[in-house]
Amino acid sequence: MVVKDFRAAGLPAIEVAIMALTHKITQHAYKVTSRDIEEIRSHGLSDEEILDIAAAAAARNFFSRLLDAIGAEPDAAYQELEPALREALTVGRALPP
Numbered sequence: 001m002v003v004k005d006f007r008a009a010g011l012p013a014i015e016v017a018i019m020a021l022t023h024k025i026t027q028h029a030y031k032v033t034s035r036d037i038e039e040i041r042s043h044g045l046s047d048e049e050i051l052d053i054a055a056a057a058a059a060r061n062f063f064s065r066l067l068d069a070i071g072a073e074p075d076a077a078y079q080e081l082e083p084a085l086r087e088a089l090t091v092g093r094a095l096p097p
Contacts, residue, residue, distance in 0.1 A: 003088040014043040021050075022057040029058070064091070 001009040006019040017040045024032055032054075040050055078086065 003085065014045070017043050018053055021053060025054060025057040026061055 002011065002019075006023075007016055011019070021032070021036060021040050024036060037050060040053070041047075045053075081089070
């Protein structure tokens, strides 16, 4: 459920806020505004914690794009996931079945 719609997955509000920020960083980092930062700060996160979240999202995005660029393929554990979950997790080029 988290993969399909994290906002409707029954997560605590702070986790939804973190996922919303990381989603925005992933999709359109240049659109992150002070309002977004204030929103996540309103859940009690410090500036250092917000920086950690942004850095982790940016690093994950960098690594994913690097793997895509070199044509890396997932390991056997990924192939063992149920097909619907694999499809939901796949971003970018199509992976072999």
